[in-house]
Amino acid sequence: MTAPGIPTAAISRLITYLRILEELEREERLTTSSGALAERAQVNAFQVRKDLAYFGRFGTRGMGYTVSVLKRELTRVLGLNRSWNVVIVGMGRLGQAIAHYPGASEYQFSYVGLFDVRSDLIGLQVDVPARRDLHSGLGQGFQARTLHIQHIDSLAAFTAQQPVDMGFLAVPTEHAQSAAQSLVEAGVKGILNFAPTLIQPRAKEGGHLQEISDEWRDVMVENVDFLVGMKRLAFYMLNPQLNEPDPEEKT
Numbered sequence: 039m040t041a042p043g044i045p046t047a048a049i050s051r052l053i054t055y056l057r058i059l060e061e062l063e064r065e066e067r068l069t070t071s072s073g074a075l076a077e078r079a080q081v082n083a084f085q086v087r088k089d090l091a092y093f094g095r096f097g098t099r100g101m102g103y104t105v106s107v108l109k110r111e112l113t114r115v116l117g118l119n120r121s122w123n124v125v126i127v128g129m130g131r132l133g134q135a136i137a138h139y140p141g142a143s144e145y146q147f148s149y150v151g152l153f154d155v156r157s158d159l160i161g162l163q164v165d166v167p168a169r170r171d172l173h174s175g176l177g178q179g180f181q182a183r184t185l186h187i188q189h190i191d192s193l194a195a196f197t198a199q200q201p202v203d204m205g206f207l208a209v210p211t212e213h214a215q216s217a218a219q220s221l222v223e224a225g226v227k228g229i230l231n232f233a234p235t236l237i238q239p240r241a242k243e244g245g246h247l248q249e250i251s252d253e254w255r256d257v258m259v260e261n262v263d264f265l266v267g268m269k270r271l272a273f274y275m276l277n278p279q280l281n282e283p284d285p286e287e288k289t
């Protein structure tokens with residue numbers, strides 16, 4: 039369930055609460071409170087209760103939350119209790135770094151295909167982390183499995199054989215739109231775009247998704263850019279007086 043009108047920031051905070059609940063579980067804490075979660079998440083307790091209330095009632099008034107129950111419920115709400123098949127498009131520096139990073143497999147994200155256009159990369163073997171067994175604990179060793187980089191032209195044939203939920207786009211800016219189009223034509227409905235450009239026509243401006251063409255209907259695009267973070271940091275270091283918390287986070 040994703041009720042209308044839930045701010046993007048609230049979803050980001052739920053992801054933070056889930057990480058904190060995993061920390062609490064590692065510390066063998068059985069229960070927690072909105073105050074304790076708020077302190078670790080650097081928000082206030084009202085914000086925690088408000089964010090959780092978007093999705094239901096998870097605690098008991100005056101008793102707080104059972105860590106394992108809240109963790110299970112947030113995992114479900116965030117859709118992390120199911121598996122997600124991911125392809126990486128663009129296996130240059132960033133694509134290869136992402137493919138090797140084990141973090142994604144902790145949450146049932148599994149790399150099933152790697153694609154590029156460069157002839158010297160096609161056929162290259164890459165070891166990717168295998169999906170973590172949901173029942174094994176966090177922090178356990180990751181198993182690797184080997185994928186071969188394939189040409190982007192074979193993406194549609196690939197998705198006809200193997201369901202793919204998401205594509206990570208790690209191609210140069212000038213190729214981002216056409217590579218995104220290849221993903222959409224292959225039926226991939228989620229794109230995590232690392233290229234510093236907005237993918238059209240499913241652009242997202244000011245947190246709002248714009249009008250989309252029929253072919254792109256139901257396609258979601260998320261943009262990730264660490265340079266934005268660097269530039270924001272530089273701005274606030276030069277203008278610390280302008281660093282206001284999100285109005286949503288005020289009591």
Ligand SMILES: NC(=O)c1ccc[n+]([C@@H]2O[C@H](COP(=O)([O-])OP(=O)(O)OC[C@H]3O[C@@H](n4cnc5c(N)ncnc54)[C@H](O)[C@@H]3O)[C@@H](O)[C@H]2O)c1
Nearest residue numbers: 128130131132154155208209210211213232233262263264
């Ligand atoms: N979001 C971030 O924080 C972040 C960080 C680093 C880089 N980037 C961006 O990620 C992108 C990749 O950076 P890089 O350093 O890995 O570049 P790179 O040149 O090392 O790799 C890009 C790869 O994309 C491949 N490619 C080009 N067109 C393609 C297509 N249509 N289909 C499939 N593959 C295609 C190229 O052959 C190449 O192997 C760039 O847009 C860069 O600006 C983003």
